[in-house]
Amino acid sequence: MTLVLPSALLLLMVAIEAFILRLIQGKEVPWNQIVFNLNSGHTILWVFRGLEVAVFHAVYERFSLGWVAEWSHVAQFALALLFWDFCFYWLHRMHHKLGVLWAVHVVHHEGDHFSLSLGIRNSWYSSMTSIPFFIVLAVVGIPTEVFVAVGAMHYFVQFYNHNALVNKSGFLEHIMITPSHHRVHHGKNEPYLDRNFGGTLVFWDKLFGTFQKELDDIPVEFGTDDHVATDNIFWANNLPWLKLLGIRLPELKPVTRRLRGGWMWTAGLLSFAILLMYIHAEVAWPLADRNLLLGYGALSALTIGGLSEGRAWGLWGWSLIHLTALGFWFTRVPWQDPVIAVFLGLAILHAASTWHSASWAKAD
Incomplete structure (x- = not known):
């Protein structure tokens, strides 16, 4: 029951946002894309997420150096919050730079309707490619339960940052990754391409020279240029791999209804x-x-x-x-x-x- 309520809350937030966009703001809502985002692989992704946690725990049990074992829970949690976000920055940046990782992450970027549901749209394999980046937390000695709790907090912030209702966030724009900053990240046009890789804190992008603010005179163009349009989650998750391996892509039949x-x-x-x-x-x-x-x-x-x-x-x-x-x-x-x-x-x-x-x- 612990995870049922947060999952149901995410679904409720997606629904509320969609109906505000459609009924109050009068905007077109691509229901098929929202449904794809919700179902882009959550069941299979759930299995891999469990495997990610299992691998983390195994490394923690066998190879932890115990550097923070004597720290208070508050201190461990604070370190994990910062360290997790640092690891995520490099995880995210490498998923844009390395072809084998982009084949995983591109599923998320192919969605061209920026909304909360896009925050749920992920590849089946995203948890698997996260393991090498987060495993260092286990070696340092961050307990598994702290890793899971901190990850959940960061992922909720990232989910929120995909919302289509918030424009700018005041002073938070200077501290955290906000919806505005993350819209920039999803841009496929200059000067937004490959910018703002941070998950929660904007500090890393500013430190490593990848920060770009959203400009009023240059609208963000969402999606990817080489997107193969399909609502089939099997093809969406696996076509990028076929392309990477140089395998001829299947010809998908046109959608008539x-x-x-x-x-x-x-x-x-x-x-x-x-x-x-x-x-x-x-x-x-x-x-x-x-x-x-x-x-x-x-x-x-x-x-x-x-x-x-x-x-x-x-x-x-x-x-x-x-x-x-x-x-x-x-x-x-x-x-x-x-x-x-x-x-x-x-x-x-x-x-x-x-x-x-x-x-x-x-x-x-």
Whole structure:
């Protein structure tokens, strides 16, 4: 339950921002992209994030030099806050400079709608490529629980810095990475390209000469120039690797229709709800059922990509995975929860509605 509430809060913040942008400010909201961002790999990423923490803990247990073992918890936490941010700066900068790391990070930058949901959009493999940069904290002797807590704080700041509602942040512009600073980082045009790599503190960018403020007379252009447009998270996460390895890229069929905004947004909510169920079940459920739920979440995220692009396999897959999960509800005890029953009812109703032509619109 500890992680369910923060995850649900992130989802709520994304929804509130999207509706403010659409209903109050009258701006266009690309629902398919927001849903992609929410489902860009969260289930699989969750597994790799756990592996990152496991590796950190193993190094801490076996190779820690214990330099800060006698420090107070407050002092350890303060050091970890600063050291984590320093490591993140170089992690982030190298992910822009080295091709093998850019193949991971580019998934995040391909989103051209700057909003809170973009802060959730990440590669399946981002936690794996973070390990070499953060492992030094374990060697110094930062306890695993401090590493996890500090990381969560920094990642929440970074999530906030993707919001589309805040322009400038007053005196904080001189101390922290703000939404304005991070908009600069996502710019693909000069003078913004490859600037502002910091995660929380702006100090590192100013120290190492990579800081650029947002200019009123030069709008930020978001996205990447070589983006292969797809809502399929499998291709989004793996096409950059094929390109890096010089493997011929598959020819993706053009999108001729898209699921309408309300249906698309609801599909995203349903898929994200499976993640919340998995987080909640991770402690209490038997391993076999946790793995089934993990597979359910992964397949839902994959099929949403096909559903968003109007692919026949996405339409069939979206229906079949929920019907299969209903079978688990009837046959496996941990699944026989009233909340899951309600969820499956809603999911199956949604899947049934996607077969109706009113759910679809012609693609732009």
